Amino acid sequence: MPVHALNAVPSPRPLPVFRGRIGCDARSGHYAVPGRYRLHLSLSCPGALRIAVVHSLLGLADVCPVTLLPAVPDGPDGEHSALRPLYEASAHRYPGAAVAPVLSDDWSGRIVSTHAPDIMRDLARRFGGGRAVLYPEGAEAEIEGVARLCAQGMDGAAQRAGRADADEAERRDALGSLLRTLRTLDARLARQEYVLGGELTVADVELWVALVRLDTVHRWHLDAGAVHRVADHPHLWAYARRLTAHPAFGPHLDLTGIALRHHAHCRGLEAAGAAVQILDWASHVPDQGVSADGQASHVLD
Numbered sequence: 207m208p209v210h211a212l213n214a215v216p217s218p219r220p221l222p223v224f225r226g227r228i229g230c231d232a233r234s235g236h237y238a239v240p241g242r243y244r245l246h247l248s249l250s251c252p253g254a255l256r257i258a259v260v261h262s263l264l265g266l267a268d269v270c271p272v273t274l275l276p277a278v279p280d281g282p283d284g285e286h287s288a289l290r291p292l293y294e295a296s297a298h299r300y301p302g303a304a305v306a307p308v309l310s311d312d313w314s315g316r317i318v319s320t321h322a323p324d325i326m327r328d329l330a331r332r333f334g335g336g337r338a339v340l341y342p343e344g345a346e347a348e349i350e351g352v353a354r355l356c357a358q359g360m361d362g363a364a365q366r367a368g369r370a371d372a373d374e375a376e377r378r379d380a381l382g383s384l385l386r387t388l389r390t391l392d393a394r395l396a397r398q399e400y401v402l403g404g405e406l407t408v409a410d411v412e413l414w415v416a417l418v419r420l421d422t423v424h425r426w427h428l429d430a431g432a433v434h435r436v437a438d439h440p441h442l443w444a445y446a447r448r449l450t451a452h453p454a455f456g457p458h459l460d461l462t463g464i465a466l467r468h469h470a471h472c473r474g475l476e477a478a479g480a481a482v483q484i485l486d487w488a489s490h491v492p493d494q495g496v497s498a499d500g501q502a503s504h505v506l507d
Contacts, residue, residue, distance in 0.1 A: 222297040224308075226318040228328040236311060236318055238332035240269045243318065245325075246289060246308040250277035250463035252415050253322035254307040259411045260326045262454035264337045270329065275306050277463025278470045292317055323353070326408060340408040352401055352409040356416035359387030364420055368427025368477065381432055392439035414455060417446045421484040422464045426476055433482040447490045456491035 228236045228243070245261065247254035261272065275286045283303035293304040296317040309318045309325045319325050330340045341349065366372060366380035391413065394401065401409040425433055437443065450456040 221302040222300065224296065224317045224320045225324060227324060228318065228332045230332065240333075241271075242311060242313055243270050244310050244312050245270060245272045246275060246286075246292070246306050246310060247272055248275040248277060248279070248286065248306045248463075248467075249458055249460040250467040251306055252419055255418070255458060256411050256415050257307050257322055257325055257329075258458040259414070259455055260329055260340060260408060262458065263340060263406070263411075264329060264334045266329060266333055269333050277460055278466050279305070284471075326411075330408070338406065340406075340411075342402070342405070342407060345402060345407065345409075348402060349407060349409045349412075353412045355387060355391075356412045359383060360416045360420060361424070363387065364424035364428070367432065368424055370427070381428075381435075385435060388436065388439045388442060392442040395441040395445045410449065414446060414449045417442070418459065418464075418487070421487070422461060423468050425482070425484065426468070426472075426480040429477050430482050433484065437482075437484045443485060446485060450485075450487055450490040451492060453492050456487075459487055459491060461487055 226236055228238055231237055245257060247258055249255055249258060258272070261267075261270065275288060279286050281287050281290075281303065284305045285303035286306055287304070289304035289306065289308060292308060292310055292315070293300040293302075295315050305320065307322055307325065308320050309328075310316065311318050319328075327341065330338075334340065363380045363384035367377050367384055369377065369380075372380075391401075398404065400406050401413055420436065425436075428436070450459065
């Protein structure tokens with residue numbers, strides 16, 4: 207029997223993609239003008255945390271203002287209700303969640319991009335003249351490789367290693383993958399100051415945020431033995447402490463917000479590793495010598 211169009215189930219409408227770029231001149235539409243663009247960031251979100259660090263490294267406080275959003279989204283699917291007008295102005299009756307991070311254009315009141323890697327590149331390339339060189343010439347492939355390593359070898363592997371619904375062999379394999387990644391990075395940092403050598407780049411931003419998440423999010427779902435093995439990479443965690451003390455990194459670290467966001471959305475089981483904190487992050491933040499308040503824990507720092 208033929209299926210008539212009236213009886214067919216309509217396919218979901220694809221969400222609009224916001225991946226505009228800031229160009230180098232007026233012909234690009236979105237071009238670099240100080241004060242034209244605005245960042246909307248929730249620092250408990252890893253993508254937003256990366257952008258905030260890059261923004262500070264470039265010294266763009268007076269060039270591209272930042273609007274900070276609550277740590278825990280107040281709507282379904284990670285939506286920030288404060289961003290809904292921007293999304294509606296950018297795509298009529300936008301059907302998806304109004305999520306952060308967002309780079310918006312104050313001139314038009316619309317979204318330029320929600321893609322964190324593009325936003326970081328455009329901030330560095332269009333507004334970073336004479337400031338920190340976060341994307342050295344010829345290093346793009348290596349930077350992307352570090353980003354993939356952090357996403358897959360650290361974030362992804364740690365998440366799989368702590369999954370309560372995975373069998374023991376799957377968790378063991380994932381932990382092995384995580385530890386191999388950490389060993390590789392630890393060996394690299396034993397012989398050089400930063401991930402790509404002697405200069406700080408966006409690859410260091412990627413790795414620092416991944417280490418923050420490893421200790422403040424993924425650790426909660428690992429057993430204590432696994433956390434001790436993760437902590438047994440002295441050069442890597444010394445590097446994390448050093449970057450946390452940097453004024454462009456540590457002050458953006460919202461430990462309470464990260465914990466609130468994680469516990470608001472995570473449905474996984476808490477494991478023994480929750481009580482074994484690797485770093486006392488707050489004690490290394492500039493001008494903040496008091497540890498983050500929270501549940502009592504053993505700190506390996």
